[in-house]
Amino acid sequence: MEFSHDRSDETLVINASGRVDGSNASDFLDTLQGLFEPGDQQIILDLGGLEYISSAGLRVLLMAAQNLDKDNKSFSICSLTDSVSDVFRISGFDQIIKVFPTVDAAKQG
Known part of the structure; x- marks a missing residue:
């Protein structure tokens, strides 16, 4: 699992690639939460490079979405591969x- 991110104004775009399963789901959550900053109002997770996600990875996304929702922050996902x-x-x-087809579409939300 590899990450990169870009922050502009109040929008954080996180690019994730590789695979998320039970062996790295905890690290996935820690990495996501470590990137969030108080000024971020819109968080977009670009999964265009993600090859596989297990139920453990889905659970991480749900936890992140719930935590961000509690803080009145927008969370969306984009660029999903077919699988x-x-x-x-x-x-x-x-x-x-x-879920949006592209980062730009997610920004328009």
């Missing part, structure tokens, strides 16, 4: 977390 998009659709996560 990850299928996981989101089948699990119903596309109904729980806002």
Whole structure:
């Protein structure tokens, strides 16, 4: 799992690539939470480089979304690959977390 991020104004865009499963889900959560800053009002997770996500990874996304929602911050996901998009659709996560086709679309939200 690899990360990069870009922050401009009150928007944080996190790019994640690789795989998220039970072996690294805890590190995934720690990394995400470590990137959040108080001034961030919109957090966008770009999963275009994500090859695989397990139920443990979905749980991390749900926890992050719930924590950010408590702080009145916007959280969305974008650029899903076909296989990850299928996981989101089948699990119903596309109904729980806002999903957009691109970073720009997510910024317009």
